[in-house]
Each structure stands twice: as C-alpha cells, then as structure tokens.
Amino acid sequence: MAELKLIDIKKSYGAATIIHGVDLAIEDGEFVVFVGPSGCGKSTLLRIIAGLEQVSGGEIRIDGQSVTNVPASDRGLAMVFQSYALYPHMSVYKNMAFALENMSLSRSEIDQRVRRAAQMLQLTDYLDRKPKALSGGQRQRVAIGRAIVRDPKIFLFDEPLSNLDAELRVATRKELAALHAEIGGTMIYVTHDQVEAMTLADRIVVLRAGRIEQVGTPLEVYNHPANLFVAGFIGSPRMNLLPARVAASGQVTIGNDTRTIPLPSTGQTASGASITLGARPEHIDVVDETQADLFITVNLVEQLGGETYLYGSAPGLPELTVRQDGQVRYDRNQKVGLRLKREALHLFDAGGQAIRIR
Amino acid sequence: MTLTSKTSPVASPAPVGGLAQSRGTNPVLKLVSRIIDWPMAGLQRLIGERRMPYIFLLPNLVFFGLFVFVPIAINFVYSVTGGPALFPSERPYVGADQYAYLFECGSYVDPNSCREDHFWRGVYNTLFFSLFQVLAMVGLSLLTAVVLNMKIRGRGFFRAVYFFPVLLSPVVVALIWKWILQRDGLLNAAITGFGGDRILFLAEPGWAMFWAIFVSVWAHMGFYTLILLAGLQAIPADIYEAAEMDATPRWRVFWRLTLPLLWPNLIVVIVLSLIRAVQTFDEVFVLTGGGPGTSTLMVVQYIYETAFSNQVQNFGLAAAASVVLGIVLFALTLAQLAFTQRKSS
Ligand SMILES: Nc1ncnc2c1ncn2[C@@H]1O[C@H](COP(=O)(O)OP(=O)(O)OP(=O)(O)O)[C@@H](O)[C@H]1O
Ligand SMILES: [Mg+2]
Numbered sequence: 001m002a003e004l005k006l007i008d009i010k011k012s013y014g015a016a017t018i019i020h021g022v023d024l025a026i027e028d029g030e031f032v033v034f035v036g037p038s039g040c041g042k043s044t045l046l047r048i049i050a051g052l053e054q055v056s057g058g059e060i061r062i063d064g065q066s067v068t069n070v071p072a073s074d075r076g077l078a079m080v081f082q083s084y085a086l087y088p089h090m091s092v093y094k095n096m097a098f099a100l101e102n103m104s105l106s107r108s109e110i111d112q113r114v115r116r117a118a119q120m121l122q123l124t125d126y127l128d129r130k131p132k133a134l135s136g137g138q139r140q141r142v143a144i145g146r147a148i149v150r151d152p153k154i155f156l157f158d159e160p161l162s163n164l165d166a167e168l169r170v171a172t173r174k175e176l177a178a179l180h181a182e183i184g185g186t187m188i189y190v191t192h193d194q195v196e197a198m199t200l201a202d203r204i205v206v207l208r209a210g211r212i213e214q215v216g217t218p219l220e221v222y223n224h225p226a227n228l229f230v231a232g233f234i235g236s237p238r239m240n241l242l243p244a245r246v247a248a249s250g251q252v253t254i255g256n257d258t259r260t261i262p263l264p265s266t267g268q269t270a271s272g273a274s275i276t277l278g279a280r281p282e283h284i285d286v287v288d289e290t291q292a293d294l295f296i297t298v299n300l301v302e303q304l305g306g307e308t309y310l311y312g313s314a315p316g317l318p319e320l321t322v323r324q325d326g327q328v329r330y331d332r333n334q335k336v337g338l339r340l341k342r343e344a345l346h347l348f349d350a351g352g353q354a355i356r357i358r
Numbered sequence: 359m360t361l362t363s364k365t366s367p368v369a370s371p372a373p374v375g376g377l378a379q380s381r382g383t384n385p386v387l388k389l390v391s392r393i394i395d396w397p398m399a400g401l402q403r404l405i406g407e408r409r410m411p412y413i414f415l416l417p418n419l420v421f422f423g424l425f426v427f428v429p430i431a432i433n434f435v436y437s438v439t440g441g442p443a444l445f446p447s448e449r450p451y452v453g454a455d456q457y458a459y460l461f462e463c464g465s466y467v468d469p470n471s472c473r474e475d476h477f478w479r480g481v482y483n484t485l486f487f488s489l490f491q492v493l494a495m496v497g498l499s500l501l502t503a504v505v506l507n508m509k510i511r512g513r514g515f516f517r518a519v520y521f522f523p524v525l526l527s528p529v530v531v532a533l534i535w536k537w538i539l540q541r542d543g544l545l546n547a548a549i550t551g552f553g554g555d556r557i558l559f560l561a562e563p564g565w566a567m568f569w570a571i572f573v574s575v576w577a578h579m580g581f582y583t584l585i586l587l588a589g590l591q592a593i594p595a596d597i598y599e600a601a602e603m604d605a606t607p608r609w610r611v612f613w614r615l616t617l618p619l620l621w622p623n624l625i626v627v628i629v630l631s632l633i634r635a636v637q638t639f640d641e642v643f644v645l646t647g648g649g650p651g652t653s654t655l656m657v658v659q660y661i662y663e664t665a666f667s668n669q670v671q672n673f674g675l676a677a678a679a680s681v682v683l684g685i686v687l688f689a690l691t692l693a694q695l696a697f698t699q700r701k702s703s
Contacts, residue, residue, distance in 0.1 A: 052599055071602075072603055088597075089619060146600075
C-alpha cells in the first residue's frame with residue numbers, strides 16, 4: 001500500500017509528444033480509474049508509473065520517494081496486462097509463485113500465499129493447469145493472482161477485462177470491486193469502458209490526448225463535468241449538447257428558437273453570448289404541447305424493456321436522445337414535445353468550459 | 359472455365375477451373391492457368407478428384423526416386439557383393455562379408471586392433487568432431503542469437519554478417535581458412551610479425567582437429583543463429599515485461615523463460631546440426647585432407663577414399679560403410695521428427 005504522486009509527467013516518442021505534463025496525486029488505498037478515448041495515452045501513463053517506459057520529463061514519487069529513475073523491477077508494483085502475459089510453460093501455481101521465488105521467500109511461505117490467493121480467486125482446482133488449458137476469465141484471474149500474491153505497493157491494471165465477454169466482464173468487475181474492498185491496496189486501473197470506470201472508481205481521471213481533463217469521484221464527474229469533452233465522454237448514451245444563447249441573465253434559448261428556458265443562473269455570461277446547453281437523456285421529459293421547450297420528429301425508438309430510448313431531430317439541432325422509464329410506444333415521424341429538467345442542465349461557454357449554475 | 363464460385367472454393371468439390379479464377383490478378387499466371395486448365399480438368403474427370411494430388415506429386419517423386427531411392431537400393435546391392443568389378447551384374451554375392459570385415463575388431467575402443475582401422479578412426483574422429491562441433495555450434499549460435507535479438511546498434515548489419523558464411527560454398531570457406539592457417543598463411547605471418555614462433559595449425563593433430571571444428575562452426579553457424587533468432591522473436595515481449603514487474607533477475611529470465619520457450623527451436627538446432635556434423639566431409643577434406651595422418655579423417659572421407667581414390671577401389675566395403683552411416687542418420691532423423699512432432703501437437 002502506498003501513495004503515488006505524478007509531477008508534470010511528459011512523454012515523447014521522437015517528435016511526437018504523447019503525454020503533455022500530467023500532475024496527479026493518488027492516495028493510499030485509493031482505487032483510481034484512468035478513462036479516455038483510444039490513443040489518449042492511458043496505457044503509456046500506466047507503463048510510465050510501472051517503470052516500463054521512461055519519462056521525457058517530470059517526476060514520479062511513491063510514498064514521497066522519487067522513483068523516476070528506478071527500474072520497474074525495483075519499484076515494488078504489480079501489473080495486470082491486457083494480454084495477461086502469463087508464462088505459457090508454467091502451471092497456474094508456478095505463474096503465481098514465480099515472483100515470490102524471486103523474492104527468495106521460504107517454500108512454505110510461497111505455498112501459503114499462492115493457496116490463499118487461489119482460494120480468493122477460485123483457482124484452487126486449476127493450480128496444476130497450464131494457461132493454455134484455461135478459459136479467458138480464468139486466465140484473467142491468474143493474472144490478478146500473480147499480482148496479489150506479491151502484496152505490491154500499488155496494483156496497475158491495463159484494461160484487464162477487455163478480452164472477456166459481456167457477462168464475464170460484469171462478473172469479474174464485481175469481483176474486482178470486492179477484492180479491493182477485501183485487500184484494500186492502492187489500485188490504478190485503465191479502461192475506456194465508462195461503466196467500469198463509474199462502478200469501480202473512488203476517483204476517475206479523464207484523459208484526452210495526453211492531458212487530464214478532469215479528476216473527481218464518479219458522481220462529481222457525472223454531475224459536474226468540467227468541460228464539453230468530459231460531458232460528452234462520461235455517460236451513456238451521451239449527453240445531448242445543444243447550441244444555445246443567453247437571452248438574459250438566468251434565461252437561455254435553444255437553437256434559433258425564441259422560447260426561453262429559465263435557469264437558476266447563467267453565471268457571468270453576457271447576454272447574447274453563444275453557449276452550449278447540455279441535457280442528459282434521462283433529464284428530458286416527453287410532455288404535451290403547452291409545456292414543451294422544443295419539439296422533435298421521432299427517427300428511431302429503442303425498446304430495452306426496462307427503459308425506452310427515443311431518437312429524434314429538430315431543425316438546426318443535432319439528433320437528440322431521450323430516455324424514458326419503462327416501455328413507451330412512439331411511432332416513427334411522430335412529433336413529440338420535450339421539456340428539459342431545469343435543475344439538471346449544464347451550460348458550457350464558447351471555450352467549452354462548464355459554467356457553474358448550481 | 360467459370361465453374362467455381364469465388365466464395366466457396368472449399369465447401370463444394372472444386373473443379374480445376376478454380377485455379378484460373380483465384381490467380382485472377384496476375385496476367386502471366388492467368389495465362390498459364392488458362393493453358394493448363396483444360397488438360398487438367400480432363401485428367402481429373404478421367405481419374406477422379408481423389409487421385410489428383412498424386413498426379414501433382416508425381417514429377418517430384420520421379421526425380422526423387424531416380425536420384426535418391428534407386429541409388430540407395432544400388433548402394434545396398436554393392437554392399438552385399440564383392441570384387442573390383444563396377445557393374446553390379448558382374449559382382450559376386452558375398453552376403454554380409456563386407457559388414458563382417460568392417461566390424462572385425464580386437465576391441466572396438468582401439469581402432470588399431472581392427473582389420474579396417476581407417477574406418478574406425480573415421481568413426482571416432484567423427485564422434486569427437488560431432489560432439490564438440492555441436493556443443494560449440496549450439497552454444498555460439500544461441501549466444502549470437504540472444505545478442506542479435508537485443509536492441510543494439512547496427513543490428514541488421516550484424517544479422518547479415520553472421521548469415522553471410524552460410525551463402526558460401528563450404529569448399530570456398532575451407533580454402534579461405536586454409537589460406538589463413540597454413541604454414542605460411544596469414545595467421546602465422548601475423549604471429550611472426552609480432553615476434554612469435556610459427557605454429558603448424560594444420561599439421562599438428564590437436565590443432566588440426568580444433569580448426570576443423572572451428573571452420574565448420576564458422577561456416578554453418580549463421581543458419582542455426584537464424585533459427586534461434588526466429589524462435590526468440592516469437593516469444594511475446596509482454597512476458598518479459600511481466601518478468602520485469604516480477605523483479606526477475608536477468609539470469610533467471612534466461613533460464614526460466616527464454617530457454618524453456620526457445621526449447622523447440624533449440625531441439626531442432628541440436629538435431630539438425632548433429633545430423634550435419636556426422637556427414638561432414640567437404641570443408642574438413644579441403645582444409646586438412648584428413649591429416650595430419652588420419653587425425654581429422656571423417657567417416658564420409660573414408661567412404662569416399664575407399665570407393666574412389668585408393669589404388670584398389672573397394673566399392674563393396676565403401677557401400678557397407680555407407681549403409682552403416684545411413685542407419686545412424688536415419689535414427690537421428692527419426693529423433694528429430696519425434697521432437698518436432700511433439701512440439702507441434
Ligand atoms: N512506441 C511508441 N512509439 C510511438 N508512438 C507510440 C508508441 N507507443 C504508443 N504510441 C502512441 O502514443 C499514443 C498513446 O498510446 P497508448 O497506448 O497510451 O493509448 P491508450 O490510451 O492506451 O489507447 P487504447 O485505449 O487504444 O489502449 C498513441 O497515439 C500511440 O500511437
Ligand atoms: Mg491501452
């Protein structure tokens with residue numbers, strides 16, 4: 001268990017800069033998830049922490065000690081690779097014992113640790129098998145077991161669930177959460193799956209193109225996205241982002257419409273300024289004509305059983321997504337009135353930064 | 359011919375016309391397949407699809423038979439007949455006499471006690487040569503492959519350099535080294551230039567055997583290095599990263615990860631180099647002529663000299679020795695097949 005501090009971390013490959021100065025402090029025992037679109041540098045950042053990549057600038061501290069130039073093998077961290085990277089010629093037992101043998105622990109100590117981890121991960125029946133003879137989920141658990149037995153300062157996970165099917169993913173995700181609750185280590189977890197991020201994280205770090213866009217608890221990031229990128233990236237289906245204008249203080253209009261929508265505040269934004277209004281699909285209600293803020297023509301209806309998604313277009317606006325509880329019937333090309341939930345809307349200024357309205 | 363659908367060349371019993379289509383992009387191949395298309399299709403209709411593969415194998419089989427199987431059979435005939443006559447029909451049948459003669463020894467560990475002492479010297483020299491040549495070959499090519507697999511400067515250049523001798527004829531290699539090693543050669547010129555005494559590298563039994571092994575390793579090492587390099591590159595890089603995270607010492611990475619994962623390739627190298635070492639002839643013959651005396655005389659050279667270059671040409675005895683050598687090689691090949699099969703299963 002340890003705390004980690006990244007100070008102005010930079011990484012370039014030749015002329016291409018991949019990480020542009022990342023500052024981050026991770027506390028002891030915290031579960032931190034890095035999310036971001038593909039190619040944003042999540043893996044690179046994780047490998048820098050692991051010591052598998054050298055930084056081009058900045059400093060890494062573990063428990064206050066600089067480890068920037070300490071090789072990976074001396075940092076005392078454990079990593080679970082996306083490809084699992086199990087030793088193919090060794091049994092499950094040997095795979096887990098390998099690192100312990102490097103630490104020259106006694107045989108009985110090694111045995112005890114391996115068996116305890118195997119029990120925790122339900123691998124006891126497979127200890128003599130080679131990785132080739134395991135299912136994807138079992139391999140995944142071996143890879144995690146290999147990290148657990150070492151009792152590392154920090155656990156690093158690089159998209160550990162991405163090779164599993166949907167059902168197993170959910171199951172393993174829960175197991176991971178339970179594991180963290182049980183052993184309580186500092187964990188850093190990379191994913192581009194935002195459900196994993198929301199469910200596992202104590203804190204989410206949203207990355208884009210080598211920069212941190214926002215750091216916060218899952219609900220902070222969900223309820224108060226710091227900018228347009230985070231607003232669009234966190235939440236599924238995406239938040240509706242509509243061009244809007246400040247009509248007067250505390251009043252906005254959508255698109256070219258003249259109907260004003262009253263808000264608690266529009267911050268310091270001047271009247272007439274162009275802004276973006278954000279409304280999550282669940283924060284839009286279908287209402288009758290008299291109450292509507294805007295009207296859409298229905299393009300598509302998705303019935304998921306427990307909820308219904310409505311996709312529709314309005315002139316001058318991008319396609320809108322509306323979530324309705326339960327099973328609601330709509331026809332294609334039907335005209336529907338929508339009302340935005342005032343208390344749950346988001347505003348972003350012309351630069352894409354959130355305007356604090358609550 | 360437009361008989362096959364492009365999407366299911368396997369599922370339906372494909373007529374031969376599929377060839378013309380699947381090679382559709384290259385105009386030359388297209389033309390060739392047009393030309394051979396209808397006779398092949400006709401032939402297939404005549405003999406049935408299941409027999410077609412044998413038609414394709416036939417040309418190679420004819421040549422293989424003519425130059426490999428038939429000579430093996432003839433060689434066997436020679437080994438059970440005697441006398442100096444060249445044509446098998448004129449040679450009297452002697453049964454296993456030639457083999458008995460070869461194996462007539464007071465004690466098998468002492469070539470001097472054998473009737474055919476040169477054969478046994480050849481056998482012992484070949485054993486000694488093979489043992490050390492294979493050890494040196496495997497060790498050095500493994501070392502070279504490991505170094506060439508690292509991120510070093512000029513890696514491509516060095517890979518080419520180490521492979522280059524393989525492209526040379528062994529005779530040329532031996533001539534080059536002879537030029538370096540002979541009494542007035544390059545190496546002795548360098549030694550005397552530094553004020554040392556000339557060393558008879560090729561005329562002293564110990565040195566001659568050493569250089570025979572050295573030159574042979576030098577000539578063939580690139581080939582085995584290449585096999586091992588391919589094996590090393592097939593080991594996934596993430597395993598090494600996992601080992602690094604596991605704080606594995608370097609020597610342990612080599613012993614516990616690299617070596618076991620390279621083992622299939624290593625077996626191929628060991629057996630192949632052993633098979634070739636037992637057959638060694640040309641480079642050692644050109645370098646030392648089997649000398650001094652019989653100190654670098656190999657079995658194959660013995661066979662060659664017994665049959666073709668001695669005053670009395672003894673085809674029967676040479677053929678018997680060939681059969682014995684053939685059996686040894688056959689056993690080694692079976693071993694190799696067994697190992698490689700186990701690897702692929
Ligand atoms: N060795 C390298 N040389 C040059 N560029 C690299 C190298 N490794 C990674 N990159 C680049 O760095 C960027 C970040 O890569 P990284 O693997 O960290 O992305 P990621 O966020 O993990 O993406 P994904 O979700 O697809 O795994 C990518 O644009 C990639 O092309
Ligand atoms: Mg990645």
